[in-house]
Amino acid sequence: MIKELENFGFTEKEARIYVILTSERELSAPKIASLLNIDRRTVYDAINFLFHKGYISRKKVQGREIFSALHPDYIVKDFSDRIENFKKIIPVLLKPKETENLYQEINILYGLKAINLLITRAIKSKSEVFLMGRGGYLLEQLGKSKSQFIPKLNSLNWKMIQTNDYRKVHKKRDFIPKEIRYLPENIKLDIAYIVFDNNLYFFTKKKEIQLVEIIDKGFAQTFKTYFNLLWNIAKN
Numbered sequence: 001m002i003k004e005l006e007n008f009g010f011t012e013k014e015a016r017i018y019v020i021l022t023s024e025r026e027l028s029a030p031k032i033a034s035l036l037n038i039d040r041r042t043v044y045d046a047i048n049f050l051f052h053k054g055y056i057s058r059k060k061v062q063g064r065e066i067f068s069a070l071h072p073d074y075i076v077k078d079f080s081d082r083i084e085n086f087k088k089i090i091p092v093l094l095k096p097k098e099t100e101n102l103y104q105e106i107n108i109l110y111g112l113k114a115i116n117l118l119i120t121r122a123i124k125s126k127s128e129v130f131l132m133g134r135g136g137y138l139l140e141q142l143g144k145s146k147s148q149f150i151p152k153l154n155s156l157n158w159k160m161i162q163t164n165d166y167r168k169v170h171k172k173r174d175f176i177p178k179e180i181r182y183l184p185e186n187i188k189l190d191i192a193y194i195v196f197d198n199n200l201y202f203f204t205k206k207k208e209i210q211l212v213e214i215i216d217k218g219f220a221q222t223f224k225t226y227f228n229l230l231w232n233i234a235k236n
Helices: 002-007 012-024 029-036 040-053 072-094 098-102 111-125 137-154 164-170 217-233
Strands: 056-061 064-069 104-110 129-132 158-162 179-182 192-196 199-203 210-216
Touching: 002 012, 012 029, 012 040, 012 064, 029 040, 029 064, 040 056, 104 111, 111 137, 111 192, 111 199, 111 210, 129 217, 158 164, 158 217, 164 179, 192 217, 199 217, 210 217
Parallel strands: 129 158, 158 179
Antiparallel strands: 056 064, 104 210, 129 192, 192 199, 199 210
């Protein structure tokens, strides 16, 4: 019973005092201290808390303060009222704040876990994904592991711009974007990027998979703009 009351915000001593008052009906602070073997100062502090919460009442009998517990139903109603009041402010708490536009996070991610994180976030976002490629180098990095990612990649709503190197291997790839265009033949890229929502990922050209993740609305919007500009000059 004490543990249950602690779950409702009572301290262990407050819970013990409330329980003994419900069973003994009316007690003075010294009597409570004696029965529970708690020092009087602690008892008075706990009683003040319980009284101001409205869980116990007090009266004077022959100059002594006597305390009694309110019916437990009162506590149930009190918590029910608080829950209902909290429900009313949930929409306000969840309302996007202007400061969210200033949120920024930068991470360096490695290996297959990095790719899995990227894909998971892209799937969850359900938004269009823009890929500025560099000839399919990522699929080479994935090696034999690519088979576990291809179905998820194909489930995304992709638009892809690639260098001309990708033409040679495009038809051999299991990864098929919704739309793909190619940059002029003389353009080669060492860095690729993927952008969706407020998420931007740069792929470094290292043997191991390494991503630079930037979660920032400004960065994401800027690189979406770059993508759209290049999309207009790229060819099918």
